[in-house]
Amino acid sequence: MAWRYALVIDPAAADDARTDFADTLTEIDPAAPALSVGELSTQRGDGIFESIGVVDGHPQEMNAHLERLAHSARLCDLPAPHLEQWRQAIAQVADAAEPGESVIKLILSRGVEHGPTPTAWVTLAPAPDNTRARERGIRVVTLDRGMDSGAPARAPWLLLGAKTLSYAVNMAAIREAKRRGADDAVFVTSDGFVLEGPTSSVLLRFGDRFVTPEPGSGILHGTTQVSLFDHLAERGFATAYEELPVAALTEADAAWLVSSVRLAAPISAIDDRGLPIDAEFTASLNRYLLSPRD
Amino acid sequence: MAWRYALVIDPAAADDARTDFADTLTEIDPAAPALSVGELSTQRGDGIFESIGVVDGHPQEMNAHLERLAHSARLCDLPAPHLEQWRQAIAQVADAAEPGESVIKLILSRGVEHGPTPTAWVTLAPAPDNTRARERGIRVVTLDRGMDSGAPARAPWLLLGAKTLSYAVNMAAIREAKRRGADDAVFVTSDGFVLEGPTSSVLLRFGDRFVTPEPGSGILHGTTQVSLFDHLAERGFATAYEELPVAALTEADAAWLVSSVRLAAPISAIDDRGLPIDAEFTASLNRYLLSPRD
Known part of the structure; x- marks a missing residue:
């Protein structure tokens, strides 16, 4: 699977006073190193995720996935994801989708060990042929x-x-x-x-x-x-x-x-x-x- | 916790014909990005680990930890770790330890999704005061x-x-x-x-x-x-x-x-x-x- 697009979200920059989160979303090269070895997602599987189907650039049931992300965060004592920030991240990632079926993954990790905030990122890849x-x-x-x-x-x-x-x-x-x-x-x-x-x-x-x-x-x-x-x-x-x-x-x-x-x-x-x-x-x-x- | 040292291991370069694995071990900046978002360790907690106590630069019970790493690999259908390669990695990392207590972590991940080989790395950090x-x-x-x-x-x-x-x-x-x-x-x-x-x-x-x-x-x-x-x-x-x-x-x-x-x-x-x-x-x-x- 070739990753087509990825961006990192800065959850610490999210607050209800803003409506535009563009500057909290950073496109990265999905094949390049992006996460440090201190990441708790990689050390302890300590975080949550969602996989969203994308058809011709449309993310399916986005809000249902975001609600489940928020539910998982509550069960895991993670800070509540700012849903509008995630919506804008998903929209930006979905824009890079080719026609046909793709998959968007949302990941919210507890962050770097002993770090102050969670880390979060969103990826896009073509879906396998099912x-x-x-x-x-x-x-x-x-x-x-x-x-x-x-x-x-x-x-x-x-x-x-x-x-x-x-x-x-x-x-x-x-x-x-x-x-x-x-x-x-x-x-x-x-x-x-x-x-x-x-x-x-x-x-x-x-x-x-x-x-x-x-x-x-x-x-x-x-x-x-x-x-x-x-x-x-x-x-x-x-x-x-x-x-x-x-x-x-x-x-x-x-x-x-x-x-x-x-x-x-x-x-x-x-x-x-x-x-x-x-x-x-x-x-x-x-x-x-x-x-x-x- | 400040990470003091980290190195990435290339498991694909390990074979029984060699005795010196120095060129398969690459020091990295433990605070810098090192892993891609495609890592299965971070996407699915799909990998194994060990935490080794280090006292005044000496890794305690290294072989017992390596044997357990190999045991975990068998249970998880991961390729068998080449133990001499890991021993040399641990020795190199332990050299960077300060006097007193530290912790070395070994991580063997299933690798990048759809990639050909596992990824592996070793980190060193001072131990918390217990x-x-x-x-x-x-x-x-x-x-x-x-x-x-x-x-x-x-x-x-x-x-x-x-x-x-x-x-x-x-x-x-x-x-x-x-x-x-x-x-x-x-x-x-x-x-x-x-x-x-x-x-x-x-x-x-x-x-x-x-x-x-x-x-x-x-x-x-x-x-x-x-x-x-x-x-x-x-x-x-x-x-x-x-x-x-x-x-x-x-x-x-x-x-x-x-x-x-x-x-x-x-x-x-x-x-x-x-x-x-x-x-x-x-x-x-x-x-x-x-x-x-x-």
Whole structure:
């Protein structure tokens, strides 16, 4: 992936008295050294992020991503991001996008160790070609996340629900899935409930009803899932958040992993058990997801 | 903390045919930009690290740390670090240490996203003054790690036992401890067994017997704990690895959190319940830990 554009944000320069943040945004060469070895993002995965899909230069669901960034900041005791400053940064970065699909990443780090302020930056890169996953589907394996479904409520320091930079386990889960001949994973609780993919939300269809796990159950509340629920409701389908036992995955009429960049990827097999793919319906979801969304 | 010295290692240049790695080690300004925004360490906490105590220029237990780095690399599917290259890097960095206590950090990252090789660097900084923790002790709280004691065996993708850069939860646990008026935390399993501190190992004394949790129970095998076990055995004490129920923490005659830089910090209270401190005995442990160790 060639990084196309990057800028550094100065969060310390943000205050409500200003409306123009241009001078707090500094374009950098995305391939050049930009961060010091003292960065806590790199030393301890101590920060938060968002990945925003960009279609023909339009950042999709920008405000939903910014709200989740602010939510993650609260869970991690980071200073609240100044959302207008981030909006202007995203607009500047999106201007550099080529036609087609790109991805914008927002990163808010706790900063340089013992430093006074967070560091923050925004990058742009072309999106990988996800046609195959969207059309032919993905094979997934279920992987135990090690925690029971009560953990998020009793242990907020586990940061379940925050999109932190500490993604080593998420990456290891995808490697484990590939080792098993699959494409991706679905995390489940130790007491047998569906959680999420390492970088996606789970969406299940039962007849004309679409369900996803409760966001309070220790998962990220997916921006793409929320957007799809709105779209499905408009098309007359029922949608619901539910506690989903693992068996629901194979009992569903169809299942998807949905995320901001790969969009809706139909699941063709779960733990080697085949699942039907509705190619036409999936294409309709992805047409919606590729249309400009705010 | 002022970073005193840093160098970048080129892991791609390491092979068994060479004995001198000087030209694969590049000194950098530790305060200057050195890492690109594409670094997976910073984007996903995707890498591993070690913190080595340095006393009067001598890196303590260097080989134990390098062996653990190699162990973490295996668990994370990272290329094996070339240990002689790292030894020469540590020696070069240690030469820049002032008298007294310092800390050397080793970082091995998966590299720049979609790049061909890992990135790696070593830093040196003066250690914080830990006199108060060593002499007066620390107050700790127990915090649920969310996982039961069977998780490490059944879910290796959770990387329990690897010292990854994904430390956001460890940092959040220390913040939670401070919010409760304590200094540090002890993680426990959801089924009630003692694990470790967020950046330390737990050591308990029962009479003339010293025990620590089983390293297979989802914790890091502490280099300082191993070194102290050798020392205690030489002094005629018994040492053992055991499954320790949470109640053992308050039943112990004394307890410590031990780590490479703070060394042996006696625990003066666990969840507001006072624990006796043996100042003289603790001082003897720290004298040993401050003596040159290989």
